[in-house]
Amino acid sequence: MRILTLLFAAVSAWASDWEIVSARRIWDQPKHAAFGDLIRWKERWYAVLQEGQGHAPSKGKPDDGVLRVLSSTDGDVWTSQALIAEAGVDLRDPHLSVTAKNELMIIAGGSYYPNGEYKTRQGRSFFSKDGRTWSAPNPVMEDGHWLWRVTWHRGEAWGVSKYGSPSAELASNPRKIRLVKSADGRSFQSVTELAVPGGDETAVRFLPGGRMMALTRRTWDDGNLAWIGTASPPYKEWNWSPSGYFIGGPNLLPLPNGVIAAGGRNYEGGDRAKPFTSIGEISGGKFVPRLRLPSGGDSSYPGFVWHDNLLWILYYSSHEGKTSLYLAKVRLERK
Numbered sequence: 001m002r003i004l005t006l007l008f009a010a011v012s013a014w015a016s017d018w019e020i021v022s023a024r025r026i027w028d029q030p031k032h033a034a035f036g037d038l039i040r041w042k043e044r045w046y047a048v049l050q051e052g053q054g055h056a057p058s059k060g061k062p063d064d065g066v067l068r069v070l071s072s073t074d075g076d077v078w079t080s081q082a083l084i085a086e087a088g089v090d091l092r093d094p095h096l097s098v099t100a101k102n103e104l105m106i107i108a109g110g111s112y113y114p115n116g117e118y119k120t121r122q123g124r125s126f127f128s129k130d131g132r133t134w135s136a137p138n139p140v141m142e143d144g145h146w147l148w149r150v151t152w153h154r155g156e157a158w159g160v161s162k163y164g165s166p167s168a169e170l171a172s173n174p175r176k177i178r179l180v181k182s183a184d185g186r187s188f189q190s191v192t193e194l195a196v197p198g199g200d201e202t203a204v205r206f207l208p209g210g211r212m213m214a215l216t217r218r219t220w221d222d223g224n225l226a227w228i229g230t231a232s233p234p235y236k237e238w239n240w241s242p243s244g245y246f247i248g249g250p251n252l253l254p255l256p257n258g259v260i261a262a263g264g265r266n267y268e269g270g271d272r273a274k275p276f277t278s279i280g281e282i283s284g285g286k287f288v289p290r291l292r293l294p295s296g297g298d299s300s301y302p303g304f305v306w307h308d309n310l311l312w313i314l315y316y317s318s319h320e321g322k323t324s325l326y327l328a329k330v331r332l333e334r335k
Helices: none
Strands: 018-027 032-041 044-052 066-072 079-084 090-098 104-112 120-128 138-140 146-153 156-163 176-182 189-194 199-206 212-218 227-231 238-242 248-254 260-267 275-283 286-292 300-307 310-317 324-332
Touching (some): 018 044, 018 066, 044 090, 044 104, 104 146, 146 199, 199 248, 212 260, 275 300
Parallel strands (some): 032 090
Antiparallel strands (some): 032 044, 146 156, 156 176, 176 189, 199 212, 212 227, 248 260, 260 300, 300 310, 310 324
């Protein structure tokens, strides 16, 4: 595995036409609050996160993560709406969307760690009509798959499922990613395999005119650079290019002003011991960093919502000591 070499330059060298209006901690009750997402639905804000003892279970230390749903009228005061748990299953990386039936939907990973040792996984989807009462977990895809995030477009949910080993050395079961779709968020069908070596966490969004764009984290080869892909209907033929940066927990969102906001985890000077959360834009097939959010340590996985001419960003970080959930608002102008 080649060492990461192309990473972010010093913050002072970044473009300065984006401004952090505010950034504050909104949830720190559990020992470890992380992997969240944000959405605006029925004139309210909703956030979801994983609560646990640490970043992931480890051998001899089982830790089945649970999902917490929060809500707010103004984005300042947040209250718990639900706690979702499944016995013997580590629920993590939850993401929010609104179905074609105007239900709130969570897609999350469901991993089995008996005695703290990974065994297998399978995605889960959950549904709610009020944000408080949620359906039983609905298994998504085959055993071994992890559908990471979905985007609804013209009545269908689209997303990318990852499966196989993240290690380049395990040639018998290499990591692969597959574009899938669903009419109800419960039963998904394969559209095509995506030719991304070491493909991992992937966010897809729709551009004007119906084109799809994907931002894909990669776990090995070519310096672990994230890839950016685009495709036209029926989304079976893709064009890919290296983003220029490692991006962990990737997300992207096309904005009304033509900017495609994006971001995730990066590392100071290529040092994996110094992660932080950054945001920027996708332009010319590359990722262009704009801002470092107040963050550090265990940090990343931004959720984006465009509201009142601001980019609202939910993310987690441990730069203030305890791994907690943060909400930032960013004003941006395109040069």
